[in-house]
Amino acid sequence: MDVYVDDMIIKSKTASTHMAGLAETFRMLKRFNMHLNISKCIFGVSSRKFLEFIIHQRGIDTNPEKExxxxxxxxxxxxxxxxxxxxxxxxxxxxxxxxxxxxxxxxxxxxxxxxxxxxxxxxxxxxxxxxxxxxxxxxxxxxxxxxxxxxxxxxxxxxxxxxxxxx
Structure with a gap:
């Protein structure tokens, strides 16, 4: 059975803690034999629209375009x-x-x-x-x-x- 992750964000306040968070996430994915769809993966983004939200350095806000x-x-x-x-x-x-x-x-x-x-x-x-x-x-x-x-x-x-x- 193949399991794919849907809608995941790894967000950190600093670059050093972000790398540790990424490493832990990848370890957990590997441990449970879960996969990512590489065509949907985006790395190194400081601000981005995600689902109904805008993810940025200060936190998560509702996307005003969706309201x-x-x-x-x-x-x-x-x-x-x-x-x-x-x-x-x-x-x-x-x-x-x-x-x-x-x-x-x-x-x-x-x-x-x-x-x-x-x-x-x-x-x-x-x-x-x-x-x-x-x-x-x-x-x-x-x-x-x-x-x-x-x-x-x-x-x-x-x-x-x-x-x-x-x-």
Whole structure:
């Protein structure tokens, strides 16, 4: 079985720590027999658009080109599953540009797609707690977003019903 890594960033504050981070990443990839698609690899970039974000020396910001409606809140979610480590992250941004970020590990086994759904569910729970009105959701998974906006038919109609009821 071949396993390829999807959406990975290795970011460091200094060149010396970056080299150590790269070396550790490559050791882990090799250890678990994972591969990178060389045509998608970019090295030595100080600032770059990545998915719905801009990665730069000061941190990570939402890509303003991806924010269609200035009056809406935006929720960017992602999840990733690698062997026994399953993590999710989300960034909720208000129309006035206040940012709320969350990231954590899931305490159960999940596939990469399940991790992406978990990230969305946690993000939607946060928006409910904060009484968010208009909301735009962003994720790099066509499957996930297709289920949410009903452009794909879900195998399990209860998932679509649950997601739409929590809006």
């Amino acid at each position: 269609h409606s200035k009056g809406a809140w935006t929720l960017h979610v992602d999840g990733s599953a690698i062997i026994e480590v399953i993590g999710v992250g989300l960034i909720l941004k208000s129309p006035s540009r206040e940012t709320y970020e969350r990231s954590f590990r899931l305490q159960f086994r999940a596939t990469n797609n399940e991790a992406k759904y978990e990230a969305l569910l946690h993000g939607l729970c946060l928006t409910l707690e904060m009484h968010v009105g208009d909301l735009e959701v962003f994720n790099d998974s066509q499957l996930l977003m297709g289920h949410v906006n009903r452009s794909y038919k879900a195998r399990d109609p209860t998932m679509v019903q649950y997601l739409t009821e929590t809006r």
